[in-house]
Amino acid sequence: MQTLSFRHKAKRRLSGKKDQAIIGVVASGNLEVLLERVLPETACEVDIATPLNGYDETWKAVVAEFVERTSPGGLRISINDGGARPDTVYLRLMQGSALMEAE
Amino acid sequence: MADWQSEQRVREERLAAGRKFADGKIVAPDNATALLEAVIRPKDRICLEGDNQKQADFLAACLAKADPKVLHDLHVVQSGIVLPEHIDLFEKGIAKKLDYSFSGPQSHAVPRALKSGKIELGAIHTYIELFARYFVDLTPHVALSVARSADRQGNLYMGPNTEDSPSVIEATAFKGGIVIAQVNEIVDKLPRVDIPGDRVDFLVAAPKPFYVEPLFTRDPASITETQILAAMMAIKGIYAEYGIKRLNHGIGFNTAAIELLLPTYAEKLGLKGKIATHWALNPHPTLIPAIESGWVKQIHSFGSEVGMDAYMRARSDIYFTGRDGSMASSRTYCQLAGLYAADLFIGSTLQIDLDGNSSTVTADRIAGFGGAPNMGSDAHGRRHPSEPWLKAGREAVDGHPQVMRGRKLVVQLVETFSEKMVPVFVEKLDSLELAEKFKLDLAPVMIYGDDVTHIVSEEGIANLLLCRTTEEREQAIRGIAGFTDVGRRRDRKMVDKLRKRKIIRRPEDLGINPLDAHRSMLAARSIEDLMQWSGNLYDPPNKFRNW
Amino acid sequence: MMEDAATSAQASWFQATARQRVAGLLDPDSFTEFLGPSERIQSPHLHLFDVPSAFDDGVVIGRGKLGGKDVLVAAQEGQFMGGTFAEVSGAKLVGLVRAARDHKSLPQTVLLLMDSGGVRLQEANAGELAVAELMRAIVEARCAGVAVIALVGGKAGAFGGAGLTTATCSRIVISGQGRTGVSGPEVIETNKGVEEFDSEDKALVWSTDGGKNRRLLGGADAFAEDSMEGFRAATKALMSKVPAFDLKTMQAEQERLAARQKRLCACDDAVSMWRILGIQEPETIRDMDAKKFIALANSIKEANHDAR
Numbered sequence: 001m002q003t004l005s006f007r008h009k010a011k012r013r014l015s016g017k018k019d020q021a022i023i024g025v026v027a028s029g030n031l032e033v034l035l036e037r038v039l040p041e042t043a044c045e046v047d048i049a050t051p052l053n054g055y056d057e058t059w060k061a062v063v064a065e066f067v068e069r070t071s072p073g074g075l076r077i078s079i080n081d082g083g084a085r086p087d088t089v090y091l092r093l094m095q096g097s098a099l100m101e102a103e
Numbered sequence: 104m105a106d107w108q109s110e111q112r113v114r115e116e117r118l119a120a121g122r123k124f125a126d127g128k129i130v131a132p133d134n135a136t137a138l139l140e141a142v143i144r145p146k147d148r149i150c151l152e153g154d155n156q157k158q159a160d161f162l163a164a165c166l167a168k169a170d171p172k173v174l175h176d177l178h179v180v181q182s183g184i185v186l187p188e189h190i191d192l193f194e195k196g197i198a199k200k201l202d203y204s205f206s207g208p209q210s211h212a213v214p215r216a217l218k219s220g221k222i223e224l225g226a227i228h229t230y231i232e233l234f235a236r237y238f239v240d241l242t243p244h245v246a247l248s249v250a251r252s253a254d255r256q257g258n259l260y261m262g263p264n265t266e267d268s269p270s271v272i273e274a275t276a277f278k279g280g281i282v283i284a285q286v287n288e289i290v291d292k293l294p295r296v297d298i299p300g301d302r303v304d305f306l307v308a309a310p311k312p313f314y315v316e317p318l319f320t321r322d323p324a325s326i327t328e329t330q331i332l333a334a335m336m337a338i339k340g341i342y343a344e345y346g347i348k349r350l351n352h353g354i355g356f357n358t359a360a361i362e363l364l365l366p367t368y369a370e371k372l373g374l375k376g377k378i379a380t381h382w383a384l385n386p387h388p389t390l391i392p393a394i395e396s397g398w399v400k401q402i403h404s405f406g407s408e409v410g411m412d413a414y415m416r417a418r419s420d421i422y423f424t425g426r427d428g429s430m431a432s433s434r435t436y437c438q439l440a441g442l443y444a445a446d447l448f449i450g451s452t453l454q455i456d457l458d459g460n461s462s463t464v465t466a467d468r469i470a471g472f473g474g475a476p477n478m479g480s481d482a483h484g485r486r487h488p489s490e491p492w493l494k495a496g497r498e499a500v501d502g503h504p505q506v507m508r509g510r511k512l513v514v515q516l517v518e519t520f521s522e523k524m525v526p527v528f529v530e531k532l533d534s535l536e537l538a539e540k541f542k543l544d545l546a547p548v549m550i551y552g553d554d555v556t557h558i559v560s561e562e563g564i565a566n567l568l569l570c571r572t573t574e575e576r577e578q579a580i581r582g583i584a585g586f587t588d589v590g591r592r593r594d595r596k597m598v599d600k601l602r603k604r605k606i607i608r609r610p611e612d613l614g615i616n617p618l619d620a621h622r623s624m625l626a627a628r629s630i631e632d633l634m635q636w637s638g639n640l641y642d643p644p645n646k647f648r649n650w
Numbered sequence: 651m652m653e654d655a656a657t658s659a660q661a662s663w664f665q666a667t668a669r670q671r672v673a674g675l676l677d678p679d680s681f682t683e684f685l686g687p688s689e690r691i692q693s694p695h696l697h698l699f700d701v702p703s704a705f706d707d708g709v710v711i712g713r714g715k716l717g718g719k720d721v722l723v724a725a726q727e728g729q730f731m732g733g734t735f736a737e738v739s740g741a742k743l744v745g746l747v748r749a750a751r752d753h754k755s756l757p758q759t760v761l762l763l764m765d766s767g768g769v770r771l772q773e774a775n776a777g778e779l780a781v782a783e784l785m786r787a788i789v790e791a792r793c794a795g796v797a798v799i800a801l802v803g804g805k806a807g808a809f810g811g812a813g814l815t816t817a818t819c820s821r822i823v824i825s826g827q828g829r830t831g832v833s834g835p836e837v838i839e840t841n842k843g844v845e846e847f848d849s850e851d852k853a854l855v856w857s858t859d860g861g862k863n864r865r866l867l868g869g870a871d872a873f874a875e876d877s878m879e880g881f882r883a884a885t886k887a888l889m890s891k892v893p894a895f896d897l898k899t900m901q902a903e904q905e906r907l908a909a910r911q912k913r914l915c916a917c918d919d920a921v922s923m924w925r926i927l928g929i930q931e932p933e934t935i936r937d938m939d940a941k942k943f944i945a946l947a948n949s950i951k952e953a954n955h956d957a958r
Contacts (some may be wrong), residue, residue: 001697022687023653025667026704026736027729029522034705051702055475061591080702085520086586087329087561091617098618099653324665622653628662631826631876639937645853650826650860650877650936 004048004056006063010073014042016101023096031084033096035077042073050081068091075100080082109322110279117142117281121305128257128306129289135307139247140173142305147244149198150237150275153181153189154266155230155434155473156316156406157204158252159249161309163188166247171196178202180229180241182267184209184471185316190440193221202241204228205473208316215468217541227547230474231438234267237274246275248284248303249313252293257300259284260293263386263407263415263430264315270435276302285309294427303339307500317644318410319385321359324629329518329561332610332620334360337449337516338369339555340564340613342378345491345512351383351478352439353450357516359389361449363625366396368644383440383478386411386422386430392626392636394421404430405437405474414640434474441478446491447512448478448499452549453521454529457577457589459552459567461515469537472549479550481511495556500570510568513550514557519585527560528584552576560585561617563609570606582607659879663803664827665877668710668725671763674878675801675885676723685742688819691794696731699772704730709736711746717886720757722750728765732896735766735811736773740780744787745751747798751791759797759889762819767834768810781811788818792895797821799888801881803828803874807859810834820892823884824861824870826940831859853936857920862935864946866924867910868955873947875940906955927952 014037024032039045046063066072070093077093084092106112120141124134139162143149152195166174167188183208184190192198193216197214202225206213216222229237236421237243248268250259259266272282283305284298306371338361341347352358365379375398382402384390388411393399403423407430415422415430425431441448452461463470485492492509499510517527538546558565558580565579582598584590601607610617627633630647656666657674666674685691686704696703708730713722724746726733735743743762750760750771769777788798794925800819802808807829808816816822816830833841835849848854857863862868874884893899917923924932927950935943947953 001700001702020686020688022669022705025727025729026702026708026731030729032687033703036688049702051700057591060584061586065300065586078705080704082702083524085518085524087519090586091328095618095653621655622665623658623661628665634937635939645851648852648856648936650856650862 002050002053004050004059005087006046006060008044008046008063008067010042010067011071013073014071014075014097014100016103018100018102019093021096021099023099024092026082027079028082029084029088031079031081031089031092033077033079033092035075035100037074037094037100038076039074044072044075044077046077046079048079048081050083052081052083058086062089066090070094070097072097106515114279114281121281125305127255128304129255130305130307132161132307132310135162136168138283138305138307139166140169142283143174143177143245143467145174146176146178148178148180148241149245149247150243151179151189151247152249152267152271152299153183153185154264154268154406155183156318156408157185157249157264157266157424158314158316159247159285160186160188160314161307161311162247162249162283166197167191167195169197174427175199179241180233180237182394184213190216199223199226202228202233202236203471203624204233205471206232207470210468210470210510214467214541227469227471229472229476230267230434231477234270234435237270242278243271243275243280245281245283246271248272248282250284250286250297252288253284253286253303253306254290254293254300257303257306258293258296259286259298260295260302261297263412263432265297265432266406267434269433272298272302281305283307283638285313289577294429295425297431313625315407315409317646319354319387319408320410320644320647321354321356321387321389321626322630322647323359323363323389323625323632326356326360326363326622326625328620328622330357330360331364331622331624332561332615332617333357333516333518334364334369335615335620336564336610336613337361337514337559338364338374339372339615340511340608341447341514341559343372343374345447345494347378347447347512349381349445349489349490350379350447350449351445352387353448353475353478354385354387355451355516357518358449359387360625362389362393363388363627364399365393366626368395383437383445386415388630388633388641389627390571391606391633391641394418395636396626403437403440404432405434406432409644412643413642414637417640423596436478438474442473442480442482443485445511446489449514450479451516453527454532455515455517455527455580456529456552457580458573459515459555459558459576459580460532460548461550461555462532462548464532464534464537464547466533466537469547472547475549479513480554481513485509485511486587498566501571510556512556513554514559515550515555516559519560519562519587519590526587526589528580528587528589530589536604558583562590563607563612566606566608569604575601575606579606657878660877662876663825663874663878663881664805664876665752667729668708668727668763668765671878672710672712672714672723672725675761675763675881676714676716676721678719678862681712683710683712684746685711691738693736693773695737695773707736707742707880708733709739709742711742716761716882716889719889722746722757722760723763724760725763726765726812728804731770733766733806733812734768734770735777735780736770736861737776737780739770740777740784744780744783744807745864747787747791748785750796751787751794759799759949760791761801761885762815763800763801764808764812764816765804765806766810766812767805767806768812777811783814785818788815792820796891797889799823799876799885801885802830802861802870803876803881807831820895821872821888823872823881823888824864824878825874825876826861827876828861829856830864830869831857835859846939857936863893863920865928866929866935866950868906868952873940873944880940910952
């Protein structure tokens with residue numbers, strides 16, 4: 001198992017009232033994403049546990065694109081990866097932040 | 104004296120040798136191998152059908168049992184290398200040379216046999232190229248065909264699985280060849296005649312009904328959100344935009360998603376009657392909801408599909424149907440339809456390079472071409488205009504040239520990664536490496552980039568018609584290649600410019616929210632749903648029944 | 651939005667995740683989770699095998715309401731490690747049922763959304779223990795008047811320890827896609843040969859272990875359409891009709907099983923069993939729609955009785 005950690009400074013806090021959300025399932029080609037609104041306004045932390053080694057650059061790119069797109073300030077995001085493709089990871093992150101934005 | 108009728112003489116000799124085992128035209132199954140050894144000569148060209156779906160499996164097994172001392176160095180000229188017995192013929196030295204089209208089920212065995220020298224490859228063709236050569240330089244000496252039933256005169260009934268047979272048998276029968284058919288049963292009266300008995304020399308009633316591959320059934324439960332998103336973009340950004348009424352879908356989960364979104368997503372967009380009305384298409388079960396919802400005017404098919412017989416019989420307004428009420432297919436005519444009568448082809452692939460060339464070949468897998476290269480090509484011989492064809496043609500040039508031509512839309516519908524994290528978008532096709540390894544004259548390319556008009560991935564649509572330079576083309580492709588290495592190496596500034604020129608369109612540009620792509624949008628979410636849509640007329644094969 | 655679509659009344663139970671089933675089954679906004687994912691009570695063992703863990707170890711537990719009535723709920727995630735019983739996932743189930751057993755202040759109805767092939771191989775001993783503990787806890791809870799209802803309709807079915815657990819429950823709801831048994835089809839084929847049981851023959855597998863056969867034989871008490879609404883309706887109907895758990899019931903069950911065996915033991919397949927049960931056209935059962943099938947099953951004597 002490999003663990004990766006990315007810290008970003010988002011442009012602003014993610015809107016919405018939800019404290020916590022979880023999306024996805026740990027299965028082959030899938031992943032689960034836990035989002036918790038526990039960090040200061042513009043801080044964003046993404047922690048990943050994955051069974052596939054050597055995809056650091058891809059994870060970095062996906063997370064960076066997600067942060068750029070969504071500005072998830074205040075979120076600590078934890079991922080248990082089942083070997084998902086990058087587009088699936090990106091989709092789950094977007095789905096997760098949409099859940100957190102719910103009023 | 105020159106002998107100008109030697110073929111007829113040799114034919115009579117073969118027939119005489121075969122008649123020793125026959126009662127009229129009928130040969131007992133136990134004598135089938137002996138018949139083949141009597142009628143076939145070493146170095147003959149044989150077509151052992153070997154279609155995309157139906158298989159003359161009993162005759163294949165009988166031929167594989169032949170004595171290699173009697174039958175050897177045969178030249179196989181058939182569409183499909185499908186059954187293990189097809190490979191056995193080469194392993195045993197019964198067959199040596201091979202010209203064919205499709206080898207999906209034996210895609211690993213074929214390169215192995217090439218490597219070991221057991222197969223001497225003529226060429227891999229497309230279906231209609233091979234059929235065309237049946238009439239020029241690859242005419243079979245012996246055709247081993249397969250039908251549902253025959254009468255004692257040799258008339259054959261094939262039902263929905265007519266497929267390649269008429270072309271194979273016409274070429275063989277009219278050039279002095281011998282035609283042998285395996286049938287499920289011999290009857291007094293056939294439901295209809297697909298092949299006249301005149302063209303058939305011997306019949307064998309096989310002990311078991313012939314095998315048919317269920318190739319065109321896709322379980323809606325396996326369709327992913329990514330595939331649904333790309334399908335939504337194809338419908339809104341291409342079908343609606345160009346007004347595509349006449350079309351051909353390749354098989355795959357992505358195209359199945361489009362079929363299942365017609366009664367739901369496309370209906371909401373008000374597109375019924377405006378798109379997807381006339382089809383060149385195998386009987387995909389996933390089109391059932393659209394048919395039932397009134398989207399489809401008619402369908403012509405290359406072949407059949409397991410489980411669809413009763414449904415097609417009940418929907419004869421839609422499918423091509425014989426006097427007996429059952430469907431009739433034709434690979435040759437449907438390929439022609441896809442080439443000249445369709446305004447759009449859409450299909451999927453395993454690899455695309457920066458020119459838009461695509462391939463399904465990998466280092467140790469050769470699946471052949473089948474029909475895709477023809478379906479996915481711009482037919483330069485087309486002359487009759489249609490709105491989509493003219494619109495695409497205008498997009499491909501600047502200004503208003505006096506001598507104009509249209510373009511058929513050829514769309515590659517892909518996900519940026521296929522299973523197991525393998526990128527679809529690559530700098531260089533694996534096919535090039537394979538060509539070197541096996542010393543092929545041509546690197547096998549399924550669809551050439553200059554025929555491709557659009558590529559759709561979950562990241563967006565790239566319109567290659569609007570590109571004017573190779574650099575624009577490359578960046579348009581990188582711009583929808585997602586998080587693959589190819590995609591991450593994009594020139595961001597240039598991709599932005601291409602987006603402004605609508606060469607690249609993202610979901611948002613089409614008014615689509617990626618998070619709306621959800622399985623609940625599919626008109627049917629399971630095989631059971633499809634069955635229920637059909638009023639239980641569709642009878643799913645056992646392997647799909649999880650209820 | 652898309653989560654709503656996955657939990658709507660007509661959404662497929664079979665294709666849903668454990669969380670989606672809980673949300674789709676219970677009354678809206680009534681669910682409170684115990685030991686939720688943010689508490690990160692994960693498997694202590696899986697990382698040793700280079701296998702990813704889940705924040706909830708593949709079991710969701712909590713309380714909520716169904717049709718206004720308070721219930722405790724547990725849902726196995728069949729897509730995670732086959733929904734298997736392991737140290738944490740097993741403990742959550744055992745703890746929930748014991749809590750109902752011991753505390754009258756907690757809801758006295760427990761809904762077990764089963765979706766499991768049995769014990770997790772990487773944590774085999776803990777898994778086996780958990781199955782044993784759970785079966786005992788269910789029996790003790792039933793003695794104390796708790797209704798324990800199994801809902802079976804996921805991809806893993808309820809096999810192995812999950813099949814045994816299901817059979818220990820007060821009542822069973824099953825859908826057509828659902829399956830329950832002990833030895834799974836592949837295990838039977840491996841041990842007894844493909845002529846005995848062809849695990850690739852899906853029609854055969856489902857006609858034997860699937861929901862329709864189980865319902866008709868009396869091995870399940872209600873049949874649900876494969877939807878959230880289907881399981882809601884079937885579960886609500888059963889919740890109010892749970893029989894007493896006593897010696898008399900157990901003896902009646904033994905008699906019923908002996909009689910069933912005598913009546914049907916000469917049969918080679920499900921269709922012949924259904925014929926003997928008095929079903930007119932047993933070949934039509936397989937593709938019969940849920941509504942029609944539910945009505946038919948309700949009229950068959952074998953399928954409906956208190957002892958099961």
